[in-house]
Amino acid sequence: MGTKIKGAILVNEERCKGCGLCVVACPHDVLTLSKKVNAKGYNFATMEHPDACVGCASCGYVCPDACISVYRTKVESSN
């Protein structure tokens, strides 16, 4: 049994302009631009590999439109 850091993000999909800077900034390749579009026609950011997220908040820092909220917690892992 050990503790593992688990992160997750919430993207304000309507505010996101799909610039892709968060995708580049993520050190664990968690993010991608969605195939879906928002009301303005932008492909908003979304988590492609949510399990890899450690909640480092790099995506949040680089987001020019402040669309990303980052959450982080410790979870017990069985291995």
Place this chain on the structure above:
Amino acid sequence: MENDIFKPENLVYTKTPVLNDTPMHYCPGCSHGVVHKLVAEVVDEMGIQEDTIGIAPVGCAVFAYRYFEMDFQEAAHGRAPAVATAIKRLYPEKYVFTYQGDGDLAAIGTAETIHACNRGENILIIFINNAIYGMTGGQMAPTTLEGMKTSTCPYGRDTTINGYPLNITDLLVQLKGTRYITRQSVHNAASILKAKKALKKGFQNCMEKKGTSVIEFVSTCNSGWKMSPAKANEWMVENMFKAYPLGDLKDI
């Protein structure tokens, strides 16, 4: 299990309330958004939202006052440091900052910038340098790099005709009225955290009556440079940092 993480106690980063919900008009990936966010975060952390007055420029950031939940005054093109001087002298207890681009600060507003710094006004000047006139269609600016293509120098800036890139921040270092001058960027998480510290220092200096603080942000204009936001950041690191190296230039 998956949704358990989205609880207030697990929140590590989110938009500061000093920045309101109005969608910003900037192009996707524009550095302006990041710098706006940093200013709002610093004002929030210092608890000076009610005591801060910003001066909006002319240029891409002309609508900056729409996005901040704080007092703002719009200035004529290039005249933000003059307006800031007046406001700071009338309200010495307020934190006064200007937010200007390179066309505003280094071209039409050169005189106001230099004289405000020379008088040592206790204001913070935030200078966004993306080496181009972004708002009007990507024309050559005083800060445009040698050989860089813009809509008014489509074959690249030729110094025999167009002169040399103006490094105005280096010029301001010579003035006795300036106290803190630094050059930062916001292209990755590490540089953003560093830039935030510099901004905090700039705001604190407003109250110490020791002179003007100037923070230059070497920035991208992906629309004007005709690149993707990520590519524009790479281009900036490769080319802009040679002409405008990052770091503190003056700190007394």
